[in-house]
Amino acid sequence: MADHLYGFDTLCLHAGHIPDAATGARALPIYQTTSFVFDSADHAASLFNLQTFGNVYSRISNPTVAALEERVAALEGGRAGLAAATGMAAQMTALLTLCRAGDHLVASRTLYGGTYSQFAVTFAQFGIDVTFVDPDDPENFRRARKGNTKALYAETIGNPQLNIADLDALATIAHDAGIPLVIDNTLASPYLCRPIEHGADIVVHSLTKYLGGHGTTMGGILVESGKFPWDNGNFPQMTEPSRGYHGVRFYETFGDFGFTMKARMETMRTLGPTLSPLSAFLLLQGIETLHVRMPRHCESTLAIAQHLSEHPQIAWVNYPLLSGNRYEALARKYLPSGASGILTFGVKGGAEAGVRFIESVQMLSHLANVGDAKSLVIHPASTTHRQLSEDEQRAAGVLPEMIRLSVGLESLSDILWDLDQALNNSQ
Amino acid sequence: MNITDDIAGLRRILTRYRSIAVVGISANWYRPSYFAAKYMLDHGYQIFPVNPNYSEVLGRKCYPTIAAIPESVDIVDCFRKPAEMVPLAHEAVAKGAKVLWMQLGIRNDEAAMIASAAGLDVVMNHCVKIEHARILGGLNWAGVNTGVISSRRA
Ligand SMILES: Cc1ncc(COP(=O)(O)O)c(C=O)c1O
Numbered sequence: 001m002a003d004h005l006y007g008f009d010t011l012c013l014h015a016g017h018i019p020d021a022a023t024g025a026r027a028l029p030i031y032q033t034t035s036f037v038f039d040s041a042d043h044a045a046s047l048f049n050l051q052t053f054g055n056v057y058s059r060i061s062n063p064t065v066a067a068l069e070e071r072v073a074a075l076e077g078g079r080a081g082l083a084a085a086t087g088m089a090a091q092m093t094a095l096l097t098l099c100r101a102g103d104h105l106v107a108s109r110t111l112y113g114g115t116y117s118q119f120a121v122t123f124a125q126f127g128i129d130v131t132f133v134d135p136d137d138p139e140n141f142r143r144a145r146k147g148n149t150k151a152l153y154a155e156t157i158g159n160p161q162l163n164i165a166d167l168d169a170l171a172t173i174a175h176d177a178g179i180p181l182v183i184d185n186t187l188a189s190p191y192l193c194r195p196i197e198h199g200a201d202i203v204v205h206s207l208t209k210y211l212g213g214h215g216t217t218m219g220g221i222l223v224e225s226g227k228f229p230w231d232n233g234n235f236p237q238m239t240e241p242s243r244g245y246h247g248v249r250f251y252e253t254f255g256d257f258g259f260t261m262k263a264r265m266e267t268m269r270t271l272g273p274t275l276s277p278l279s280a281f282l283l284l285q286g287i288e289t290l291h292v293r294m295p296r297h298c299e300s301t302l303a304i305a306q307h308l309s310e311h312p313q314i315a316w317v318n319y320p321l322l323s324g325n326r327y328e329a330l331a332r333k334y335l336p337s338g339a340s341g342i343l344t345f346g347v348k349g350g351a352e353a354g355v356r357f358i359e360s361v362q363m364l365s366h367l368a369n370v371g372d373a374k375s376l377v378i379h380p381a382s383t384t385h386r387q388l389s390e391d392e393q394r395a396a397g398v399l400p401e402m403i404r405l406s407v408g409l410e411s412l413s414d415i416l417w418d419l420d421q422a423l424n425n426s427q
Numbered sequence: 428m429n430i431t432d433d434i435a436g437l438r439r440i441l442t443r444y445r446s447i448a449v450v451g452i453s454a455n456w457y458r459p460s461y462f463a464a465k466y467m468l469d470h471g472y473q474i475f476p477v478n479p480n481y482s483e484v485l486g487r488k489c490y491p492t493i494a495a496i497p498e499s500v501d502i503v504d505c506f507r508k509p510a511e512m513v514p515l516a517h518e519a520v521a522k523g524a525k526v527l528w529m530q531l532g533i534r535n536d537e538a539a540m541i542a543s544a545a546g547l548d549v550v551m552n553h554c555v556k557i558e559h560a561r562i563l564g565g566l567n568w569a570g571v572n573t574g575v576i577s578s579r580r581a
Contacts, residue, residue: 003433006576014576016567021581043469049456051465053565061568069570080571247457255531255554257571264570 016070064277075190079226080257087206089273090220101127108135110158138169157187164330171199191294201228209371213286226256298338315346351400360425375408429543444501446473451506460506463556512538520545
C-alpha cells in the first residue's frame, strides 16, 4: 500500500516532528543542552563511528534543530537538510563541502551583496576562485565553466534586482558538466518555488527571511536533493575514505543523504557555525504559517506594484509579475502562485527624493532586512551601497532613486496610505 | 508481486521479525554491511553473519551459507550483487525465512518473484539500517526527510 502523500500546508505544520516520546508534548521541545549522555562505552563508540544515529554534542546535531532540518527538507522536496547559524553560514557550509583550494565556481553576478563579498573576498582568500556571469543568458554559465568548476550558483529571485533564474536551463548546463546546481531560494521560499523540482541539487536558504518570517531570528539551511550522482568522478571527497572521519566513504555509506552527512560531520563539525536550539524553535514557529503568510505577501505586493506604476511621483516600478516586466515570462513559469513580497521602485527626483521619502514614512520600518511580517523600506544608495560611487552603484543595479520595499502583512490600505503620504513629502 | 516499500509495511517487518542473516557481511568496521549489522545488533536483533571468507564477524560465528545457520532466520539481508539474488532467493525460501531484503542499490525482479511466490515479503533497493532508523527513530536526528508524519508519540 502506497504511503499517503501529505500536502504542502500539512508539511509546514507536521514534517520533522512527532509528539515527544517521553512526555507527549505536542509542541516541539527546546532541547537546550550542549551534550547528550551515552548509554555505554559501546554506544559511544557506535555514535562516533557513525554506525548508529544519535546525538553527541549540539555543534553536530540537536533534536530541536533536527526537526527544523527535516521540515525544510520536506518542504523543498529534498532528502536531507543541515541548519546553520545564518544564511551566510549555510551557503558557506554547502560550498566548502564541494570545493577546496584550487577549485572554481560559476555564480550569477546579481547575488545578494553579502554573498557576493563571501565569494569574491573570503573564498578568494581560501584559494577558491569564483567567476561571476550575467544570469540572463544561462549559456554564460556554460562558457565560464572550467575543468576545476565544482558548482553553479544562483538565486531563484535575485536580491535586490528581482531577476528570475532560468532554473531548468541552469540545471541542464550543470548536469552536462557533471556538477551540482546550487540555488539560494531565500526570496521565493519553498511555498512559491521548489528548485529541486527544476533540477537543482542543493538548495540554500537564509531562514532569517520568509521561512522564519517575523524578523526575530537569524538562521540558514542547506537541503540536498538526494539525486546527484556523487560517484561521477568529479567529487572524490564523496567516494574516497574520509581523512576527517576515519575512512568512512560518505556516498557509499549514506547514499542519497551522503552530502548532508559529510557537510555535517566534516564541514559543520570542524568550522562550527551551528544553529542554536532556541533559534531553531523560533524559526520553526514561523514556518508553521508559511503557507498562510506567503499568499498575502504576494497579493499585497502585486497590488502595491500596480498602484505605484500609476503614481505620478514614481518613475518606474520593478516587480517580476507586473505585466511588461522583463522577467514576467520566467516568473509565470517558476513562480506561478506569486513572485514574493519584495519590489523596487524609483522616486521621481533622484537620490535626494529617495532620502526624503525614507525620512517621511511613518509605519513602514527603515531597516536592512527583507521577508519580515512587518513592511520594511530601504534606500540602498544612501545605506547598504553608500560606500560605492554612483557608477559602481549603477553597475550593481542600484539606481540613485531606487527604494526597496519588503511588503508585510499589515492592512493593505495602511501600507498604501503610508507610501502615498511619504511620496507626497518626497517632492 | 509482494514488494514492500510503504511505511506501514516496513514497520510491520521491522517490528515483527527479530533474526537477520547478513549475507555478504564485511569484517571491516567502516564498510556499509558491517555498519548495518552493528546497528541492527545494537537495536536488539539477532544477527547471523554469512560470508565464506570469515569464521567470525562482530564477535559472532560467521557461516559460509544461509543453510549452515543452525537456527531459524526471519530476514535474509543481502549485500551481494544483483546477479547473485536468484540463488539467494532460493536459499531464503529453503531456510523458511519470512523476508528477502535486497540492500540499497540492489534490484532483481526474478529473485523477488521467487521469494514472493513462496510467501515471503520482499524489500528491494533499501538499507535495513536506514529504514529502521527512518521509521523507528534516529534518522530524523540526521536531518533526513523521513516522510513520517504522525500525531502519536514516537
Ligand atoms: C538572498 C539572500 N541570501 C542570503 C542572505 C544571507 O542570509 P543571513 O543574513 O541569514 O546570513 C540574504 C540576507 O539578506 C539574502 O537576502
